[in-house]
Amino acid sequence: MAEFPVEGLALSCRPLGENDRLLTLLSDSHGLIRLAVPGARRPKSSLAAAVPLAHLRLQVGGNRGLRRVRQLRLLRSYGGLGQQLETLAAAQALAELCLALVPDEVPAPGMLADLLLQLGRLEAFVREPQAGVEALAVAVQGSVHLLALGGYALPLGRCARSGEPLQPPIGDRNWRSSFVPADGLMIGSHSQARLVLNASELALLQRLVRPAPPRRRDGVLMGPPVVWLRLLELVACWCDEHLGRRPRAFRLLANSLNGLLESGAMDGDAPP
Template identity: 75%
Template structure:
């Protein structure tokens, strides 16, 4: 088999043998590809940069079966996301989601580009020392985008039971819609619903299908932290129903972003 060039993001890197690594690479051309990186675990290896959350240009060879990385060039490393728990957790959750959504060795149009966009935004959270809420919002919006690209889009336009448009009446604090993971979103407070949203929460969720995060005129995110955590719960429930498993890093992200419990005051 002749050598081929491949650009992609390393989602996972596991030990293979004594000195090698087994990579799972996300690319536009091939979707998920498993590759051996010979000697990559040696400190001075030319392939040592083959680690998770690194965007690489690869030369790949091998005759059938598992391809072997011959050469690599780092296009961009997202290792800086590990400086903060919430940005690392958000990145890991989005990577896990891609592992569930993307078919092996089949084109995945738009998936890599969107994931790289979200990782770039998470880098901005680190460099700008932004609030943890920014990382949470990127993870929620990124999940909405990736689910749509992977064929499991959240049905945000019509009631799953009546077919009526999901047009949230902003300002009506008694209005509710319910997530029924096997069906979609239904207008009203349905008994047994996994998650219920008010009108403002649904309106915010619907805006997440757009390219940019929803912000006020002053640049701050729309919605408080509690609302974004509520939307994360909805995404988790949808993933659990349709993908068979929720990204484990969602739990770590929730832990990093949930408000700390108030500490008891010391006796005077």
């Protein structure tokens, strides 16, 4: 096979042999593609930029077996997300979700663009005091987007049991919807429910299919951290049921946010 160019985001890297790396790249044109990066573990290698969360443009070749990277250009590194545990955990969770959703060597239009959008949002908050809850929100909304692109969209429009539209009556404190991972959301409280959402919580979840994060007019993120943690658990349960596993970084993110709430570093009682 002749050499060809490919652009994508490095989702994972691991050692290969003595000096090489095995790179798993997310691209529009090839979905997930696994490549050998010769000499990338040598300090002065021209291919040393093949590391996780690096946006790369590559020249790839090889006739059989594992294809090899011939040339590499670093377009952007998201390594700075490691300055905050929460932003790094959110980025890792979204990368793990792509690894579970995207098939090998099959085009995956839209996945790369959406993942890069979410990583850019994480970068904008990495040094901000509210980085924790913003990272949590990005992880939840990004997961909702990626699941839809990967063919496992959360069914947020209609009751899974009756087929009635899911139209949460904001302000009705008694209204409830039940989340059953095998089916979706149902109006009312049900014994099989993994989570029960009130009207405001469901309305917030439904807004996550939109491109922009849900914010008030003053720019503050809608919803308190405790609600975002509940939505993270809902997405995790959906992944367990339909993908067979949840991203491991979900737990790291949830534990970190719970720790911040318990320490009083974040206000968990703000109104949604």
